[in-house]
Amino acid sequence: MSQDVINISLQEANLKRKIRRHLRQIGFQKLDDGTLSISSDSKDMVRALHGHQRNDRLQMNHDFLINRAPKLFKFFASGSDIQPKNISPTLEKIKAGTWQAELFRLASLTWSVPVSNGFGRRLRYLVWDNNNGKLIGLIAIGDPVFNLAVRDNLIGWDAKDRSARLVNIMDAYVLGAVPPYNRLLAGKLVACLIRTREVFEDFLFTYGDSRGIISGEKKHAQLIAVTTSSSMGRSSVYNRLKLDGIEYFRSIGYTRGWGHFHIPDRLFSELRNYLRSIEHPYADYHQFGAGPNWKLRTTRAALKELGFRDNLLRHGIQREVFISFLSTDGIEYLRTGKGKPSLATLSSVDEVSLLALKRWIHPRSERIFDYRDWERKELLSLFGRHSRRIAERLSRAS
Numbered sequence: 001m002s003q004d005v006i007n008i009s010l011q012e013a014n015l016k017r018k019i020r021r022h023l024r025q026i027g028f029q030k031l032d033d034g035t036l037s038i039s040s041d042s043k044d045m046v047r048a049l050h051g052h053q054r055n056d057r058l059q060m061n062h063d064f065l066i067n068r069a070p071k072l073f074k075f076f077a078s079g080s081d082i083q084p085k086n087i088s089p090t091l092e093k094i095k096a097g098t099w100q101a102e103l104f105r106l107a108s109l110t111w112s113v114p115v116s117n118g119f120g121r122r123l124r125y126l127v128w129d130n131n132n133g134k135l136i137g138l139i140a141i142g143d144p145v146f147n148l149a150v151r152d153n154l155i156g157w158d159a160k161d162r163s164a165r166l167v168n169i170m171d172a173y174v175l176g177a178v179p180p181y182n183r184l185l186a187g188k189l190v191a192c193l194i195r196t197r198e199v200f201e202d203f204l205f206t207y208g209d210s211r212g213i214i215s216g217e218k219k220h221a222q223l224i225a226v227t228t229s230s231s232m233g234r235s236s237v238y239n240r241l242k243l244d245g246i247e248y249f250r251s252i253g254y255t256r257g258w259g260h261f262h263i264p265d266r267l268f269s270e271l272r273n274y275l276r277s278i279e280h281p282y283a284d285y286h287q288f289g290a291g292p293n294w295k296l297r298t299t300r301a302a303l304k305e306l307g308f309r310d311n312l313l314r315h316g317i318q319r320e321v322f323i324s325f326l327s328t329d330g331i332e333y334l335r336t337g338k339g340k341p342s343l344a345t346l347s348s349v350d351e352v353s354l355l356a357l358k359r360w361i362h363p364r365s366e367r368i369f370d371y372r373d374w375e376r377k378e379l380l381s382l383f384g385r386h387s388r389r390i391a392e393r394l395s396r397a398s
Helices: 003-025 044-061 062-075 099-108 149-155 159-168 186-190 197-208 267-279 279-289 289-304 331-335 349-367 377-398
Strands: 091-095 123-127 134-142 169-177 225-229 241-243 246-254 322-324
Touching: 003 267, 003 289, 044 062, 044 186, 044 377, 062 099, 062 377, 091 197, 099 134, 123 169, 123 197, 134 186, 149 246, 149 331, 159 169, 159 289, 159 331, 159 377, 169 186, 186 241, 186 246, 186 322, 186 349, 241 349, 267 279, 279 289, 279 331
Parallel strands: 169 225
Antiparallel strands: 091 123, 123 134, 134 169, 225 322, 241 246, 246 322
């Protein structure tokens, strides 16, 4: 037996032990048929399941948090900074390599569920309160997953139609408000800003004439719909999301509970290294236009090579899926690809913001006052063991 074969065998045995140990540590039990089982699907349990992955993500961003967070902290509001009647939302598109991109990165690290970096096409935004220069929330849309049964059944796609017209759909993989604006239901406002003329036009300008990576053909893409899903099961943010009689998001069902979120970044990196060692093409498959499914495919391929069943990717956490149609005839256009999308009900960011403020935020501010007690320094607790170092830097800077 060659040394290379021995090394691979040792690598495989080590990886198997790590995977089994990790799944036990985060609360999974493996049943006789190979599927995973958890004791509860409550939001607290889901947060706990994501805890290891989130800690890994924070550790990967250690230097960024220590060096950049103190300089960006001023853009987050305390409750005393907010005047609900004067909130003035505005949308800023992010360019890579800017301090705005760093602020997006920092704010997304406060999410209890780790945020993806997105895949392929991406548009990212900061939602500002022009009244005080503070951050309200984040929006990021990117390429959707190729297989999403509830979406495809709603539209009525077969595989050929989906391949031809999925280019007209994006997925909101980051969508929400930061404290203390989230306490004023600003998450609903942020979600509604997806369905605005500015976002439609940004997409058209950026990707309208783009070519398919694999086909090389011009896609003539238009942003007809945006999907999103609740990481905590059923969502209270996107339900009944209507303004002035117009539906901004609708629930279309639940995912089937398959995925790779329970495989943290550090383990995924080891799985890729293992695939490289056996010269498996999926180790770097994402470089060839594979889209957002590449991580799932890569994980599945590695687990199969290690002798695990596919069922190990069935974590059982179902997510509620929502869709927003920017075109009033969106389903028909996506199904057939014929005609011209109807954008008659698409409003501007200012128009949508005024409606959302009147519908949710102003009434909330008159009933609930806990947002006033929020102090910006409370954000530090969301950065885990890095909080103390960031606080020290902030103290020295002041």
